[in-house]
Amino acid sequence: MKSILLHVQSDAGMEARLQAALAIARAHGGHVSCLHVTPINLYIVSDGVYGAYLMPDFAARLDKMEAKIRADIEGRLKNEDVSFDYQQITGDPAQELISRSALVDLIVLGRYHHQETRYTPLTLIGDVLNNARVPVLVQPQEKAAFDPFGSAIVAWNGSLEAANALRGALPMLRKASAVHVVTVEEPEENELPPLAASEYLARHDIKSELHPLTKSEIPVAEAIVSTAQVMKAAYIVMGGYGHSRAREYLFGGVTRDLLAGSPIPLLMAH
Secondary structure (H helix, E strand, C coil): CCCEEEEECCCCCCCHHHHHHHHHHHHHHCCCEEEEECHHHHHHEEECCCEEEEHHHHHHHHHHHHHHHHHHHHHHHCCCCCCEEEEEECCHHHHHHHHCCCCCCCCEEECCCCCEEEHHHHHHHHHHHHCCCECCCCCCCCCCCCEEHHHEEECCCCCCHHHHHHHHHHHCCCCCCCCEEEEECCCCCCCCCHHHHHHHHCCCCCCCCCEEEECCCCHHHHHHHHHHHHHCEEEEEECCCCCCCHHCCCCHEEEEHHHHHHCCCEEEEC
16 A cells, blocks of 8 residues: 555544554555645635626635645655645546546545435445446444454455455455454355465465354444444455445445444445
8 A cells, every 4th residue: 555545625534634644654664645625616606697606705715724724734745754746626536536546555534424425325436436447445434543453353245345345455465463354244146265365375375264243133334333342343344336326325234224324444446
């Protein structure tokens, strides 16, 4: 994870995202690229006669807000032992993150609501996951730190998405103190069995332990989080997938539940 793209925004989860990006960059000798996107189209109004325009007083407020965010982040990073760069642009947040992900190894996003963007957490993460070709770390705003050397959970269901997430997570898993492959349900026909995940990791000199959990009345997402907490996992590796093309219903139930409430960082790929 040499090149990390950090989504900058003045929301409650910014500090958690920043600390996660810094921790991963330190562990891998990496670089943090900060990207602050102002969705200027949200603030453009039309009078129906003279066309669209941005109210001057609002433009001044946006400039002031952007300058404050940049000064804060750059001031913090100048005192850190991590190389970085900072870009502030206007545009669509998801599209800008996607376009700048072509030559990065990881995107760090948060799980938040903020007036600065029209996106909800699920739609922003969904759009980025479905179009970027790199893993996405979803850092809970309540999590003040990220341990790149802690143990890791691989939530395995045999799907292509889970396999993509596992491959994308290899640089992180090499530094994990322990790797646990957790399954809750048997894979469907033609999907990869749990042993395939462990064999793949072994070929990359990563030891792992299989944990097949029996089915119960406990929701799958809750069972995964509970297992991760018992094992004191630093993060959960999982595929992000769903069956509906509607953005609001992009993810399957397990993915949606974990995104909505997991207290543990999620390392995801589609």
